[in-house]
Amino acid sequence: MKSIGEEIQQAEFSDVYQKLGINILFTAAWFGERNRLALKDHDISLPQYNVLRILRGQKGKAISVAGLCERMIDKSSNASRIVDKLETRKLVLRRVCDKDRRQVDVVITEKGTALLEDLDKKVPTFKTIMSSQLSSQDADALNFALDQIRNQK
Template identity: 45%
Template sequence: MSIETDIKQKSVFKSPYERLAVNLMFTNNWLCDQQMQALKPFGITLQQYNVLRILRGQHPNPVKVADITERMLDKMSNASRLVDKLLAKEFVQRTECPNDRRAVDVVITEKGLDLLKKLEKVQGDWQKSLHTLTVEEVNLVSQLLDKLRSSE
C-alpha cells in the first residue's frame, strides 16, 4: 500500500521530499500506535517503557532524571512526571543523590525488571511485523535515516 492510499490523498505531492516527510511522519505514528496497543495491557505508556529500558541498561547503577531526559526517544517528555508514575506502580525507586541534593537518582526495581522480561516476548512478536523487509533492507533504511538526521 502506498502513502497516498493510506492518507487517501487525491493530489500528487509537490516533490519526492515532501512525500518522504509525510511518509516518515505517518509511519512513525503507525509504529507508535502499534507499540501503544502492545503496551496497553501492561498499563504503561511508550514513554514509561522507554524510561524502564534506559534504567535497565544502567542497572544496578542509579540514573539521574536529567540523564534519563537526555536519553529519551521523545525529547518532549517530562521525565520527572514519568518517574513519578513508574514510582507509583513500584517499577522504580527514587532517592536523593548523595553528591548533589538537588538531583534525584532513579533505579529500576525487580518488579520493573520482571515487567520488561514479560514485554520482551510481546516486543519480539511485534517486531516480527517488520520482517516484511529483509535484513539488508532494514540495514539500508536505518543507514538512510541516520544519514538524514546527520544533516542537522
Template identity: 45%
Template sequence: MKSRTLIHLMLVNNKVNETISTALKPYGVSLQQFNVLRILRGQGSTPANLTTLNERMVSKMSNTTRLVDKLLIKGFVYRSVCEENRRKIEITITEKGLKVLSDMDIVMQKTESELVEELTEQELQTLNSLLDKF
C-alpha cells in the same frame, strides 16, 4: 516528491507509535515509560538521574519527572536522594519493574516483527541506511 516522502514518514511514525502503544496498553505503560524502564535496566545497579534519562530518551521531552512519578506509583522504579549531593535525585528500576519489563520485551519483540514482516533483511538494511542520512 519531498512532501510525499515526509508525509510517508509521518504516517509510518504514527502507525508504529499506535501499534506499540496498543501492545503496551495491557501493562498500563506508555511508550515513554517503557523507554525509561529500558534505560534504567541498562544502567544495571548504577542509578540514573532525570538529566541522564532525558538525554537517553528516544523522544526528548521536559516531562521526565512526571513519567518517573507514574512509574513510582506503579512500583516499577525507586527514587532516592543522592548521598553526596542532596539536590540530585537518583532513580533505579525495582524487581517488579524488571519483571514487567521482561514480560513487555516478549510482546515488543513480537510487535516489532509484525511491524516489519513485509520487509526483507536487505530492505531493512537499505531503509536503515537511508534513515541514517536524516
C-alpha cells in the same frame, strides 16, 4: 500493498521528499499505535514503558533524570512526572545523589524488571515487524539515510 499515498488518501505530493517526510511521520505513528495496542489492558503508558526499558538498559547502573531525558525519543515529554508514576507503583526507585545533591538517581526495581519481562512478550519487536520485509543490508542502508537526513548543514 498499501503505499503511503493510499494510507492517507493523498494522490499527489509536491515532491518525493515531501512524500518521504510524511511517510516517516506516518510510519512512526503506525509503530506507536501498534505498541499502544499491545500495552493496553496492562495499565502502563507507552512513555512509562519506554522509560522502564531505558532503565533496564542501564543494567543496574543508576541514571539521573537528565540522563533519562537524553535517552528518551520524545525530548519534550516530562521525565520527572513519568518517573513519579513509576515510583508510585514501586517499579523504580528514586534516590538523591550523594555527589551532587541536586541530582536524582533512578533505578529499576525487581518488580519493574518482572513487569517488563511480561510486557516484552506482548509488544512485538521491531525485528518481528520488519525482518520479513527488509534485509538487514536494507535496514543498515535505511539507518544511514535517516542519520544523514537529521544532519543537514
